[in-house]
Amino acid sequence: MVREYMTAIGYTDSEIDKIIYNCCFNKYTEDGFVRKIDSIFNFMLGIGYKNLDIVRMTVIFPQLYNLSIDNINMKIDYMIGLGFRKIDVLRIFEDVPKVWGYSLNNIKKKIDELVGLGYEYEDVIRIIRKIPSIYNYSVKTIERKLEELEKLGFKGKEIKKITKVFPCLLEYNIELINDKINMMIELGYSRDEIIKMIIKFPGLTGFRIDYIKQRIIDLIELGYSMNQIKMMTIVIPEIFSYGIDNIRNNFNIMMELGYSKVEVIEMTIKLPTLIGLDIDTIKEKKMFYDKLGLGNIFISDTKYLMQSNELSYARYMFYKTLGININMSNYRMLFYNQKEFERKYGKSNRVIMEIYGYSKKKINCKIKD
Numbered sequence: 001m002v003r004e005y006m007t008a009i010g011y012t013d014s015e016i017d018k019i020i021y022n023c024c025f026n027k028y029t030e031d032g033f034v035r036k037i038d039s040i041f042n043f044m045l046g047i048g049y050k051n052l053d054i055v056r057m058t059v060i061f062p063q064l065y066n067l068s069i070d071n072i073n074m075k076i077d078y079m080i081g082l083g084f085r086k087i088d089v090l091r092i093f094e095d096v097p098k099v100w101g102y103s104l105n106n107i108k109k110k111i112d113e114l115v116g117l118g119y120e121y122e123d124v125i126r127i128i129r130k131i132p133s134i135y136n137y138s139v140k141t142i143e144r145k146l147e148e149l150e151k152l153g154f155k156g157k158e159i160k161k162i163t164k165v166f167p168c169l170l171e172y173n174i175e176l177i178n179d180k181i182n183m184m185i186e187l188g189y190s191r192d193e194i195i196k197m198i199i200k201f202p203g204l205t206g207f208r209i210d211y212i213k214q215r216i217i218d219l220i221e222l223g224y225s226m227n228q229i230k231m232m233t234i235v236i237p238e239i240f241s242y243g244i245d246n247i248r249n250n251f252n253i254m255m256e257l258g259y260s261k262v263e264v265i266e267m268t269i270k271l272p273t274l275i276g277l278d279i280d281t282i283k284e285k286k287m288f289y290d291k292l293g294l295g296n297i298f299i300s301d302t303k304y305l306m307q308s309n310e311l312s313y314a315r316y317m318f319y320k321t322l323g324i325n326i327n328m329s330n331y332r333m334l335f336y337n338q339k340e341f342e343r344k345y346g347k348s349n350r351v352i353m354e355i356y357g358y359s360k361k362k363i364n365c366k367i368k369d
Helices: 001-010 015-023 032-048 052-061 062-064 068-081 086-095 096-102 105-114 121-130 132-136 137-152 156-165 175-188 191-200 202-206 209-222 226-235 236-242 244-254 261-270 270-276 279-292 304-306 308-323 333-334 338-346 349-355 360-364
Strands: none
Touching: 001 015, 001 062, 015 052, 032 052, 032 068, 052 062, 052 068, 052 086, 062 096, 068 086, 068 279, 086 096, 086 121, 086 132, 086 270, 096 132, 105 121, 105 132, 121 132, 121 156, 121 191, 121 333, 132 270, 137 156, 137 175, 156 191, 156 202, 156 349, 175 191, 175 202, 175 209, 175 261, 191 226, 191 236, 202 236, 209 226, 209 236, 209 244, 226 236, 226 261, 226 270, 236 270, 244 270, 244 279, 261 270, 261 304, 261 308, 270 304, 279 308, 308 333
């Protein structure tokens, strides 16, 4: 009866043996054991788990069937009270089923341990949300990982920063990270440059060595030199995460807009994020600045394209009310930093953007009125 029922809900014979062995089968009649499993299984379905999720959790932690529904509910509610969302709680238990067996004190202990290592409470909650598997590591293991990162060249505050943003780093093999650093040194980067790149973009540590090399080959094939690739990726290491098809597409679109290959390369060196921008955004910026008569800044001062069209439009229209016509001789006035603009004119970016709301229609109809 027990085997037939458990087979029907998705267990194999060996999994059934494991659960029976770990769940004090002798305490129940066969009918009672089936009712117990059925009760827990259907409760777990009711709170959002799928059939396969429950099978996997209970194979890893069979003792889940020894818990009462009240006990399960209590642990879920307790973790929600600690600052997790219900969806986070269910994922934590799914990823690390043994946590179902923890006392409330031991559930909280992991949070206290990480706070004790220098993380803010809210950051610890975010770390556990992203990598519930942190419950598999002792505090000594985590401490050793932080020490190993320091030996690679990171400082204490930097380590906290990158592991908050990219907690998977706490799970990575330090030797593999060191291998990637050494490989990038062989490509011409300095250790300090690589450390700064990882601080800006911790996800870089998750890329395979062959992937990084291939991305460099792809960029060389587009026409960049290794030195130019270094210049761009040191400033914006996220370039390694950009899809090469999207990079090629953006490159080709900019050439279709009238720029030469050499000009596109120059522009993207000045503003590396340009090769990762949405194509429609690039076209809109081109159209916008052409309408202003400032199309040349795409090549001469590419960095200014970082500023939103909304702010540039608002400032352009604001200057018009002052009788100032913005052109290629004074266009840098559009790009004053906020403090300088507010000091000169007594208005914040927010205020003028509210007054002069931006839209493509306004560009076409009003900008030269």
